[in-house]
Amino acid sequence: MVELDDIDKKIILELLEEPKASLRSLAASVGIALGTASSRLKSLQDRGIIKGWLVDLDPAAIGWEMTVIVGLRIEKGQMMEVQQQIAADPRVFSVYDVTGDFDSIAMARVRNREQLNALTKEVFSNEGIIRSFTHVVLNTVKESSVVPPF
Helix, strand or coil: CCCCCHHHHHHHHHHHHCCCCCHHHHHHHHCCCHHHHHHHHHHHHHCCCCCCCCCCCCHHHHCCCEEEEEEEEECCCCHHHHHHHHHCCCCEEEEEECCCCCCEEEEEEECCHHHHHHHHHHCCCCCCEEEEEEEECCCCCCCCCCCCCC
């Protein structure tokens, strides 16, 4: 775990509140010099704490109507290869190693039932997959990639 001092924490909290804040505004809000804000922000990026800057799209608004969660049972010794093949598909946005009834969980978005059928046949029926269990999300109660910082 990376140690963060109070200034780093203030910068992160400010950016979580206002991701589009200018460097000048960020420095003023945190109470530090513009040069300090710039070097601290670069350090947070260089250390991998801030991984990038993203546009948060509403998938349904651009036609990706269905989210699916797929539990996978994978043949012994095939896990990494199968997961890499699944992760390479642009409709798949997350792949996890998990404990419990499944070996892996994948999450994907499709536009309609026909695309779900194609995804299942093209991706989740590949060699190395013993069985897939597809769950269609009916309603999203909460979805966020923001983690509590401290």
